[in-house]
Amino acid sequence: MRSHAKRLPSRPVILLLQVAVLVGFFLLWHVLTVTTNLLSPFFFGTPLAVLERTIKDFASGVIWYHLGITLLETALAFVIGTVSGIAFGFWFARAPLVSVVFDPYIKAVNALPRVVLAPIFALWLGLGIWSKVALGVTLVFFIVFFNVYQGVKEVSPVVLANARMLGANSRHLFRHVYLPSALSWVFSSLHTAVGFAMVGAVVGEYLGSSAGLGYRIHQAEGVFDTVGVFSGMLVLTIFVVAIDSAVTMAEKRLLHWRPQEAQTTH
Amino acid sequence: MAEAAATAPALCLEGVTCIFPSPDGRGRTYTAVQNASFTVADGEFVSIVGPTGSGKSTLLNVAAGLLRPSEGRALSFGQPVTGINPLAGYMFQAEALMPWKSALENVAVGLEFRGVSKREALDRAGPWLTRVGLDGFGDRFPHQLSGGMRKRVALAQTLIVDPKIVLMDEPFSALDIQTRQMMENELLDLWAADRKSVVFITHDLEEAIAMSDRVLVLSAGPGSRLIGEYKITLDRPRDVAEIRMTPQFLALHKEIWGQLRDEVLKGYAQTKLR
Numbered sequence: 001m002r003s004h005a006k007r008l009p010s011r012p013v014i015l016l017l018q019v020a021v022l023v024g025f026f027l028l029w030h031v032l033t034v035t036t037n038l039l040s041p042f043f044f045g046t047p048l049a050v051l052e053r054t055i056k057d058f059a060s061g062v063i064w065y066h067l068g069i070t071l072l073e074t075a076l077a078f079v080i081g082t083v084s085g086i087a088f089g090f091w092f093a094r095a096p097l098v099s100v101v102f103d104p105y106i107k108a109v110n111a112l113p114r115v116v117l118a119p120i121f122a123l124w125l126g127l128g129i130w131s132k133v134a135l136g137v138t139l140v141f142f143i144v145f146f147n148v149y150q151g152v153k154e155v156s157p158v159v160l161a162n163a164r165m166l167g168a169n170s171r172h173l174f175r176h177v178y179l180p181s182a183l184s185w186v187f188s189s190l191h192t193a194v195g196f197a198m199v200g201a202v203v204g205e206y207l208g209s210s211a212g213l214g215y216r217i218h219q220a221e222g223v224f225d226t227v228g229v230f231s232g233m234l235v236l237t238i239f240v241v242a243i244d245s246a247v248t249m250a251e252k253r254l255l256h257w258r259p260q261e262a263q264t265t266h
Numbered sequence: 267m268a269e270a271a272a273t274a275p276a277l278c279l280e281g282v283t284c285i286f287p288s289p290d291g292r293g294r295t296y297t298a299v300q301n302a303s304f305t306v307a308d309g310e311f312v313s314i315v316g317p318t319g320s321g322k323s324t325l326l327n328v329a330a331g332l333l334r335p336s337e338g339r340a341l342s343f344g345q346p347v348t349g350i351n352p353l354a355g356y357m358f359q360a361e362a363l364m365p366w367k368s369a370l371e372n373v374a375v376g377l378e379f380r381g382v383s384k385r386e387a388l389d390r391a392g393p394w395l396t397r398v399g400l401d402g403f404g405d406r407f408p409h410q411l412s413g414g415m416r417k418r419v420a421l422a423q424t425l426i427v428d429p430k431i432v433l434m435d436e437p438f439s440a441l442d443i444q445t446r447q448m449m450e451n452e453l454l455d456l457w458a459a460d461r462k463s464v465v466f467i468t469h470d471l472e473e474a475i476a477m478s479d480r481v482l483v484l485s486a487g488p489g490s491r492l493i494g495e496y497k498i499t500l501d502r503p504r505d506v507a508e509i510r511m512t513p514q515f516l517a518l519h520k521e522i523w524g525q526l527r528d529e530v531l532k533g534y535a536q537t538k539l540r
Contacts, residue, residue, distance in 0.1 A: 158362045162356065163364070166423065176375060180367075257409075
């Protein structure tokens with residue numbers, strides 16, 4: 001491994017290059033579909049039509065309702081999955097018998113592709129938001145569960161002994177030692193957890209619903225509206241990027257005690 | 267009980283033997299400490315020296331109540347130690363600060379555990395940080411402090427809850443020699459202020475002699491026993507760097523080293539065998 005990485009250009013230059021890639025991609029798309037007609041606009045859409053449709057949807061306001069539904073499902077799946085993951089993670093980590101007995105079943109359920117549960121949830125919970133929330137929860141739960149389990153198990157025995165010597169009872173140990181340790185693991189998997197919550201929501205909507213971004217993409221697909229599908233994907237992408245940067249901000253605030261790599265300034 | 271506490275020694279180990287299941291399993295056992303008995307008087311500074319693997323930390327864990335001896339018992343101020351010894355403070359060899367708490371919060375946490383409100387605990391932790399020379403570093407997290415600073419925080423964290431006996435397990439062994447001597451002097455100053463009992467574990471004989479009233483020597487493991495006891499009659503207050511040059515110190519060092527050397531060699535042979 002080389003010790004000195006090649007020097008990178010400054011931030012504005014990198015940003016410029018990144019924008020250039022985006023513009024280049026749209027240009028290529030435009031050339032292939034409109035100018036040369038190598039690809040049929042019917043199957044591939046055109047970038048201008050997709051942008052126009054997206055702006056129109058936002059301007060007319062129809063998209064907000066669907067965005068709101070997807071966001072609500074994502075948030076509910078994330079919160080319910082995280083809280084139950086933390087609770088069960090703690091329980092399993094502190095009760096060795098439970099964890100040993102349930103271990104093969106947990107692994108089996110986690111190995112199951114969760115998408116196959118979507119029809120069952122739709123049957124049980126109907127086509128409203130709760131079947132999507134349930135799907136998201138099954139995805140989020142296991143990520144959080146395994147991280148909390150690990151976090152509780154990996155608490156430094158010295159830190160634990162020190163806290164006990166300082167007079168901590170079991171409630172104190174939970175609040176001051178186990179919980180912060182476990183939460184640091186949960187937060188480090190926050191991106192994955194939020195991402196999976198959204199996957200659950202969108203896939204659930206796609207498979208059967210009456211609202212949401214997944215529903216809109218499915219509707220457009222059903223009538224061969226390629227532009228509508230791409231427009232839906234574009235909105236979804238913007239939505240994902242926005243949520244992910246919100247998570248990054250939350251992470252920075254919550255994990256400020258963590259050492260950063262090669263920290264020289266604050 | 268108050269009367270008993272006034273006369274009873276701060277710590278009394280009676281025939282303590284600790285047997286552990288061997289790490290390689292198969293029902294074999296490993297005897298770390300064999301029939302160790304000693305007392306530490308109220309206000310006394312006692313060091314225990316021994317080669318690596320001689321069960322020094324094991325003895326300390328018994329005194330702290332973190333470990334139940336296989337045989338024998340520990341008494342602290344006349345009370346049998348069952349469970350965590352509430353009169354003891356423990357300064358660990360390894361990093362024991364909570365990485366998610368700032369220096370100030372780490373110092374305050376012991377008071378919080380004892381039911382002091384968070385605000386009052388933080389107020390009282392401030393002066394302790396100043397006392398260990400960390401004024402203005404209260405909002406730093408452990409990873410933002412140097413090794414010596416973390417030890418100072420740990421020292422304040424241990425002393426703020428006013429333990430009657432302080433157990434120290436090679437607390438300064440990870441520090442460079444200058445920082446270490448500074449910390450040793452600061453510890454002696456703090457100790458002189460209110461004369462708590464101290465049990466100080468170290469593998470460094472010079473450190474043991476420079477700091478203590480009495481030095482106990484442990485034999486090489488397995489099955490370590492206490493094999494020597496030396497009163498250190500050097501005058502106080504001491505400067506740990508300067509006292510090393512005095513003829514009295516050198517005479518004591520020579521006497522104790524004569525016994526310790528054999529054990530160190532035995533311990534070394536043991537580790538080579540393993």
